[in-house]
Structures are given as C-alpha cells and as structure tokens.
Amino acid sequence: MIELYFAATPNGLKLKLFLEEAGLPYFVTPVNIGKGEQFRPEFLAISPNNKIPAIVDHAPAGGGAPISLFESGAIMLYLAEKAGCLIPTDIHGRAEVLQWLFWQMAGLGPMAGQIGHFNVYAPKKVPYAIDRYTRETARLYGVLNQRLADREFIAGAFSLADIACYPWIVPHEAHGQTLADFPHLERWFVAMSQRPATLRAYEGVANVYAARQQDISDEERRVLFGQGGNPGAR
Incomplete structure (x- = not known):
C-alpha cells in the first residue's frame, strides 16, 4: 500500500x-x-x-x-x-519518456510555477517578473505544442510524460496562456482531461489558484514563501 x-x-x-x-x-x-x-x-x-x-x-x-x-x-x-x-522497457522508448519527464521537472514546472506565483500570490505586481515568466512559459507551451503536432501523446504511447505535464497545463489561465494559441496542446489537454483516471484524481479538487492572493493571510504567505536557510527552525 x-x-x-x-x-x-x-x-x-x-x-x-x-x-x-x-x-x-x-x-x-x-x-x-x-x-x-x-x-x-x-x-x-x-x-x-x-x-x-x-x-x-x-x-x-x-x-x-x-x-x-x-x-x-x-x-x-x-x-x-x-x-x-x-514507462517502456525498451531502451529507445524509455529514453523518450525520461527526457520529457525531466523536461517537465526542470523546465515546465519551475517556469509555470513562477508565473503562477507572480500572477496570483505575490503581494505586489512585478511587471518584469510577470513578463519574463509569461514569455518563458509560452515558449515551453510552444515546445509541447510542436511535440504533439504529429503524435497523440508526448512520448508516442501514453506514459509518465503525459501524467507529469498535464497538471502543469491545468492552471493555464493563471500562467497567462490561452490554449487556443496552441492547438495540438489543446487537443491533447482535452483528451487527458476526459480520461477516467483524471476525473478520479481531480474529483473534489479545487483549482490550485482559485484562492486569489488577496485571500491569503500574511501568515500563510510567510509559511508558503518566506522560508530561508533553516526552515525546520520555525
């Protein structure tokens, strides 16, 4: 278990x-x-x-x-x-999945997380940060859109790569992105959203960005974003 x-x-x-x-x-x-x-x-x-x-x-x-x-x-x-x-057992298929899993970990997640933070949670608007991370997230959406232009799923067959990326596309509005600008990504996103496992996983789950920054207390913001080099010593 x-x-x-x-x-x-x-x-x-x-x-x-x-x-x-x-x-x-x-x-x-x-x-x-x-x-x-x-x-x-x-x-x-x-x-x-x-x-x-x-x-x-x-x-x-x-x-x-x-x-x-x-x-x-x-x-x-x-x-x-x-x-x-x-994840495939053959070396070629495994390599395809692993590179896209690590792409999500190193690129899509961190950059989308930053624009989500500056758009939703930051106490003050920081135009340079919003512009920087909106553009970089759009670039990464574009990479995924191009990848999906000639295949149903990111690594060919459904895999870890799709599971890793999907939750980072769900809050696309908070990322300042419009899925209609990325038609292959949008087609994939709709298909992913309709999978039975997705419906079960998201059942009863509120939008992670539904609580706008003004609804977050100063204490919650400090806990979430204010930790320094010794977080265990709060």
Missing part, C-alpha cells in the same frame, strides 16, 4: 494521477502547506526538502522495511518500475 502525502498542487496531483492510472492501491495523508504541516518533524523525516508530494511504500517489492521517497520525478520512476507500467 502506498501512502501519499498530498496537497492539491500540480506536483501533488501528478502523483495522485499516476496512482489512479497505474491502479496501485494507495491512501492519502493530507498535508496543509498553508498551515506549515510540511515542517513537522515526522514529515521532514520523509521529505527533508519540506515539499509535497512524498510517499511511503509500506509493501516494497521483495519485502523488507517501508521505503519513503520525496521529489515527484523520482517517485514516479520508482512507482512505474514497481507497477511495471507507464
């Missing part, structure tokens, strides 16, 4: 969506990141970077002690290998 430490962020939803697609049994342990639950010692023992998602595999392959993991990309690879699905 997989224990998923979860909040409804794009990275948290990546793991929930993966578990639904793979059919692995799991249960959710919510982590209220607005109240600082990610800094509790018991959570830091699992996720020393004080970020969600994290998992504990209470029944690892081959038995033995439970295995805990943090970092969504590492977790997805671990679970794909455990479940034997969503």
